[in-house]
Amino acid sequence: MDPALQLFKWELSQIFLDRGFIAKIIIGMGISLLLLPFLLNSLSSFATNVNTPNLPFVYKIITIGVVGEYPALVGILEGNTLLSVIHLDDEENARRLLANGELNGFLAVSGRSVKFVGNGNPLSSLAELQVREALDKVVKAGSNPDVKVIQEHSIEPFVKGIISPFIIFSPLLLWCLPIIQSISYDRENKMLEALFSLPIDRRKIFLAKVFANLAFAIFASFVWMLVLGAFGLNFVNFLGGLVMLSAISLLIISLNGLVSTISSNVKNATLASGIVSTIVFSFLFIISLLRINPYLAEFSSVSPVTYISYQVSGILTPFPLETLLLLLLAIISANLLSVAAFSTEKFAFSLNPGIAQLYEGMQELLGKPAYSAFAMGFVAFCLTLPVQVISLGILLFISSSYWIVIFLLAAMEESLKFIPLGVMKPSNWSEGALWGAIIGLSFGICESVLFAPHLEFIPLRAIPIAAHSLFTLIMGAGYGARRPYLGLSIAIILHFVYNETVLSRLI
Amino acid sequence: MIRVEGLAKNFGGFQAVKGVSFTANEGEIFGIAGPNGAGKSTIVKMLSTILSPSSGEAEINGLDIRRDAQEIRRIIGYLPEEPRVYDYLSGRSFLRFFANIYGIRDTDRRIQEMLKFVGLLEHAGRKIGDYSKGMKQRISIARALLHDPEVLILDEPTMGLDPASARELREKVLGLRDEGKTILICTHYMDEADFLCDKLAILNQGKIAAIGKPEALKARVGKKRYVSVVLEETAGDRERKFVRLLKARQRGRAILVEAADTGLAIKRIHDASKACGVRMLSIRNVEPSLDDAFIEFTRGH
Numbered sequence: 001m002d003p004a005l006q007l008f009k010w011e012l013s014q015i016f017l018d019r020g021f022i023a024k025i026i027i028g029m030g031i032s033l034l035l036l037p038f039l040l041n042s043l044s045s046f047a048t049n050v051n052t053p054n055l056p057f058v059y060k061i062i063t064i065g066v067v068g069e070y071p072a073l074v075g076i077l078e079g080n081t082l083l084s085v086i087h088l089d090d091e092e093n094a095r096r097l098l099a100n101g102e103l104n105g106f107l108a109v110s111g112r113s114v115k116f117v118g119n120g121n122p123l124s125s126l127a128e129l130q131v132r133e134a135l136d137k138v139v140k141a142g143s144n145p146d147v148k149v150i151q152e153h154s155i156e157p158f159v160k161g162i163i164s165p166f167i168i169f170s171p172l173l174l175w176c177l178p179i180i181q182s183i184s185y186d187r188e189n190k191m192l193e194a195l196f197s198l199p200i201d202r203r204k205i206f207l208a209k210v211f212a213n214l215a216f217a218i219f220a221s222f223v224w225m226l227v228l229g230a231f232g233l234n235f236v237n238f239l240g241g242l243v244m245l246s247a248i249s250l251l252i253i254s255l256n257g258l259v260s261t262i263s264s265n266v267k268n269a270t271l272a273s274g275i276v277s278t279i280v281f282s283f284l285f286i287i288s289l290l291r292i293n294p295y296l297a298e299f300s301s302v303s304p305v306t307y308i309s310y311q312v313s314g315i316l317t318p319f320p321l322e323t324l325l326l327l328l329l330a331i332i333s334a335n336l337l338s339v340a341a342f343s344t345e346k347f348a349f350s351l352n353p354g355i356a357q358l359y360e361g362m363q364e365l366l367g368k369p370a371y372s373a374f375a376m377g378f379v380a381f382c383l384t385l386p387v388q389v390i391s392l393g394i395l396l397f398i399s400s401s402y403w404i405v406i407f408l409l410a411a412m413e414e415s416l417k418f419i420p421l422g423v424m425k426p427s428n429w430s431e432g433a434l435w436g437a438i439i440g441l442s443f444g445i446c447e448s449v450l451f452a453p454h455l456e457f458i459p460l461r462a463i464p465i466a467a468h469s470l471f472t473l474i475m476g477a478g479y480g481a482r483r484p485y486l487g488l489s490i491a492i493i494l495h496f497v498y499n500e501t502v503l504s505r506l507i
Numbered sequence: 508m509i510r511v512e513g514l515a516k517n518f519g520g521f522q523a524v525k526g527v528s529f530t531a532n533e534g535e536i537f538g539i540a541g542p543n544g545a546g547k548s549t550i551v552k553m554l555s556t557i558l559s560p561s562s563g564e565a566e567i568n569g570l571d572i573r574r575d576a577q578e579i580r581r582i583i584g585y586l587p588e589e590p591r592v593y594d595y596l597s598g599r600s601f602l603r604f605f606a607n608i609y610g611i612r613d614t615d616r617r618i619q620e621m622l623k624f625v626g627l628l629e630h631a632g633r634k635i636g637d638y639s640k641g642m643k644q645r646i647s648i649a650r651a652l653l654h655d656p657e658v659l660i661l662d663e664p665t666m667g668l669d670p671a672s673a674r675e676l677r678e679k680v681l682g683l684r685d686e687g688k689t690i691l692i693c694t695h696y697m698d699e700a701d702f703l704c705d706k707l708a709i710l711n712q713g714k715i716a717a718i719g720k721p722e723a724l725k726a727r728v729g730k731k732r733y734v735s736v737v738l739e740e741t742a743g744d745r746e747r748k749f750v751r752l753l754k755a756r757q758r759g760r761a762i763l764v765e766a767a768d769t770g771l772a773i774k775r776i777h778d779a780s781k782a783c784g785v786r787m788l789s790i791r792n793v794e795p796s797l798d799d800a801f802i803e804f805t806r807g808h
Binding site (some may be wrong): 006112197 | 557578592650
């Protein structure tokens with residue numbers, strides 16, 4: 001058998017043999033399961049005791065159809081600021097519009113009975129709440145005490161979909177930890193030196209460790225899904241759920257692998273992994289929650305959490321291939337960076353590795369500084385997302401001044417593009433300008449790919465890409481000419497002016 | 508056979524190894540000695556393909572260390588400077604892990620053989636974390652020999668071992684040489700180099716200061732003979748005066764007096780002892796040792 005396969009087998013067996021670690025996962029699953037009955041109970045009471053959410057910033061965001069005549073009820077609904085009411089002739093037509101997404105639900109009135117039909121999505125559930133409140137008012141007025149509501153969908157699945165990912169993902173973080181032990185422990189104990197003298201390519205050593213953890217994660221995901229099912233939290237598409245959970249696990253494993261590669265010991269790597277995992281999950285959860293906003297709902301499908309949410313709330317959705325591809329892109333990038341650092345010869349011996357080592361490895365792997373600059377632009381972009389989400393969150397909490405926000409956006413993006421220049425250390429202005437332009441180019445492309453909802457949108461992003469390239473070119477030239485902070489300041493000011501003049505008009 | 512030609516290694520601006528050349532023949536123990544930081548471990552790591560050389564060439568049994576790194580790792584057994592072990596594994600599991608990676612057939616028999624060879628058969632089931640430093644070194648040696656390598660590269664193999672274990676290990680290394688293995692050994696114990704090595708390179712500041720058979724190296728400094736004197740312990744200031752007067756060197760309790768002519772030197776020593784008022788406990792002739800060669804060739808470090 002190939003030595004790398006042997007290493008994979010051995011690493012996998014070590015995870016299974018670590019009784020302390022397996023116990024931690026079981027405890028983690030147990031704690032999550034203890035929360036499950038509370039979740040399910042609270043859902044059933046939530047479904048019968050809800051009030052209209054206080055949403056002052058939205059107006060007429062829900063469209064409902066009414067089939068049949070019920071003036072007292074329709075009058076109340078038409079007075080609701082959230083609702084647009086359309087009158088329709090027959091139920092067939094209403095169902096077609098609901099399926100197209102043109103309606104969020106409809107009321108079918110037949111004699112003394114009223115039926116609300118929704119499609120189970122968040123807006124539909126919100127529509128249902130409005131209808132129920134209106135019916136309560138009708139009933140209290142005593143005009144028609146025999147009215148009944150037949151629900152085809154309720155808000156329960158939606159709330160279930162929002163809360164249950166927290167339960168599902170808690171143990172996942174645990175089963176992505178062995179990679180840290182496997183890399184950082186070996187480095188701390190200088191075992192890597194012995195491993196590097198074995199007839200296995202260094203890159204394969206790293207990948208054997210990653211794949212061993214992944215194999216364990218797939219197994220743990222499978223078991224966890226069965227356990228959740230036994231406790232009443234079922235996935236509509238078991239295989240789809242397993243693929244998505246495994247992909248999320250692999251993303252976290254890859255990121256843990258990356259932080260272990262550039263951390264000096266197990267303790268630091270675990271701490272860094274905790275921070276990185278929290279940021280990544282917060283980010284994925286926030287994107288997933290965008291589905292409650294009708295204008296951004298489409299964007300929420302980018303997050304794998306959205307798919308998991310729909311799965312456990314009983315809504316059958318097609319498997320989101322684009323989401324899986326995005327995850328794979330992030331996974332491949334993180335692993336390429338780790339392999340790059342792992343293949344540097346200092347890796348086994350350096351006790352204080354870091355970003356510089358990552359860059360050194362990238363240069364060894366890619367050969368030319370221009371390629372490395374392109375890769376470093378991607379690194380800077382990856383750093384931007386969590387930093388912006390967190391700092392904007394804090395800032396909006398303190399002040400929501402338009403000027404401060406757009407200045408901060410410019411300052412943050414330029415400062416993060418400054419890091420690769422600091423690592424690459426251009427020796428003269430022309431080198432700095434070239435590398436800076438490439439860093440900006442790669443940064444701009446990454447940003448455009450993520451923020452363009454459709455591929456045909458990308459050509460329109462040529463201006464922001466060119467702008468990023470130009471700002472970083474100036475910053476790089478300044479760095480090369482030994483005026484790094486002057487270059488940075490000019491880049492921030494230009495970016496700020498650009499945000500104010502060009503970007504605000506484009507939006 | 509190990510053939511090294513102009514091998515050099517830079518770490519940033521620092522040149523750790525500056526164009527080293529030597530050849531270690533099959534069935535020969537080749538030693539590299541030198542003070543700390545002389546570049547011994549760097550050479551060993553380059554030959555083990557863990558570090559890549561900045562310039563120069565090296566071959567092990569006809570395989571190039573740059574081009575054929577993977578093949579070289581199959582035919583060498585490398586023992587790092589300090590034991591590299593998994594503390595949480597038992598000695599036997601540790602060897603099994605490496606045996607699987609090397610694809611060794613009849614794993615159990617080979618592991619048993621190796622445990623017996625390093626004298627750890629009775630402790631094979633214990634966790635390595637509970638081993639003494641010497642036992643850890645022995646399990647590392649078993650690991651390095653597990654796949655029956657053609658070439659052994661040992662970096663300070665007896666460091667930290669008690670004298671009895673160190674002697675035992677040296678005997679085993681000689682046994683492996685007799686089996687026809689080529690052995691490269693790094694050491695800063697000169698008695699060890701003298702005992703083991705068929706050929707020795709003395710390294711100083713990244714360059715080979717001297718190379719040859721231990722006897723030849725000793726002979727090169729052989730013209731300088733010494734007389735060793737030990738004074739009574741209470742001599743104090745008078746001892747310092749005695750050393751100054753004879754332009755001697757002090758090594759521990761012994762005072763080494765350079766002696767081109769032994770008779771003349773002994774007379775000078777007697778005169779000096781009278782002049783300084785010190786009493787001698789012992790006086791004897793010292794033959795040149797490899798230690799002297801080492802000090803001579805690495806002087807100025």
